Amino acid sequence: MKICIVYDSEGEHTKELARSIAEGAKSVPGAEVFFQHVDEADVYALPEMDAIIWGCPGHFGTISSGLKNWIDKLGYLWAQGKLINKIGAVFCTTATTHGGLEATLLNLITPMLHQGMILVGLPGNIPENALYGSYYGVGVTCPIESKEIISHEGLQLGRALGKRVAQVTGSFLNGDGKQ
Numbered sequence: 001m002k003i004c005i006v007y008d009s010e011g012e013h014t015k016e017l018a019r020s021i022a023e024g025a026k027s028v029p030g031a032e033v034f035f036q037h038v039d040e041a042d043v044y045a046l047p048e049m050d051a052i053i054w055g056c057p058g059h060f061g062t063i064s065s066g067l068k069n070w071i072d073k074l075g076y077l078w079a080q081g082k083l084i085n086k087i088g089a090v091f092c093t094t095a096t097t098h099g100g101l102e103a104t105l106l107n108l109i110t111p112m113l114h115q116g117m118i119l120v121g122l123p124g125n126i127p128e129n130a131l132y133g134s135y136y137g138v139g140v141t142c143p144i145e146s147k148e149i150i151s152h153e154g155l156q157l158g159r160a161l162g163k164r165v166a167q168v169t170g171s172f173l174n175g176d177g178k179q
Helices: 013-026 043-048 065-079 101-115 152-174
Strands: 002-007 032-037 051-057 087-094 138-141
Touching (some): 002 013, 002 043, 002 065, 002 152, 013 051, 013 087, 043 065, 051 065, 051 101, 051 152, 065 101, 101 138
Parallel strands (some): 051 087
């Protein structure tokens, strides 16, 4: 199964979260992960993917301009229904606790719904997410004053999302409905 991870990152925070998602996806047998910065990602390669995960830093509760510009190029694929039934998931980072994580995640989900994609989030019964509550995808706060690029817990959430997307994609492709 082919999983494409597209990220926008101005510092290293969102890139590191994207890397952890890739690690989680790669931990599932049969997963082939394509890891791309938004400036290098080709929208016309997306129909060949089984799952697409995209993310960015939250900018005032919405999608960064770099990722939004890339998403805006998906109109051709939308018109032809090329992304219908692809598995999708989202992620973001913010610099402050109330910096718009959920608003950004919801904004990232909307284009996937328009494309007819099937969304995967993180349920609360996943141990890494039980107390964190990042249900719409993975949203992690990365305080500017922190010495860590991203917290250990944030990296665990990223790996959990990548693994879940790969597992759900495998089940969907195999038609077995198991999770």
